[in-house]
Amino acid sequence: MSEAFEVKDCALIAISTGEYAQTLRELREKVLSAPSNSIYYHFWGGLLRPRFDDPEFQNDFAIWASHSLHDKTLAERLALIDPSDYLDLEDLRREVVETIEIRLDESERLSLVTADHRFYFVRSQIIVIDTNRSVKTPKELARIVPGLSAGSIFYHYIDARRRPPYNKDDFSVWIASFGTDFQELVERIAEVDPYFTNLIELREELSAVMAAFFRPRRGKL
Helix, strand or coil, X not given: CCCCEEEEEEEEEEEEEEXXXXXXXXXXXXXXXXXXXXXXXXXXXXXXCCCCCCCCCCCHHHHHHHHCCCCHHHHHHHHCCCHHHCCCHHHHHHHHHHHHHHHHHHCHHHHCCCCCCCEEEEEEEEEEEEEEEEECCHHHHHHHHHHCCHHHHHHHHHHHHHCCCCCCCXXXXXXXXXXXXXXXXXXXXXXXXXXXXXXXXXXXXXXXXXXXXXCHHHCCC
């Protein structure tokens, strides 16, 4: 018998590192030395920050390249980096550095350009909150997902991917413990991309995947 799924909520606290960059070359050097939870924050933190517009780019590096450095080419390349493709934050860091280095090699002028605004490096600390809610079956989980907070979706579907030993979302890991009857659902959940979206849309997509699996034609499941 699988243990109950304990629903958590979370908040991502932003903490200044005291480091900043105002040129692309400086950005490269600071990315190389920034703490790993700073790389994490600048890719994922925007999902939990209040936003009053619809940003063109998802991560902070791409936003800065576009709006402060005015380099659309670099911004678009940085925006294409999907952090969910990298289980290791060091691999993600290397991808950012390599993207910047390629752009610097293409244009000597860029190494001399001063951005309109500094890029301030921020690191993150996650605060986990116990909601005192739990479910005992995958079908019960499917029923409550539409009402989960954005913080719960972030914690269980995004942040879980960097937590050992599974490095997978909590929903998939827990449902898989119920056996092969649920393998199709596990695979469908894992296919949902958490990055090029917002948390509300992500919750809706996960809800739709789970609801489709538990339609009446599935019988007793």
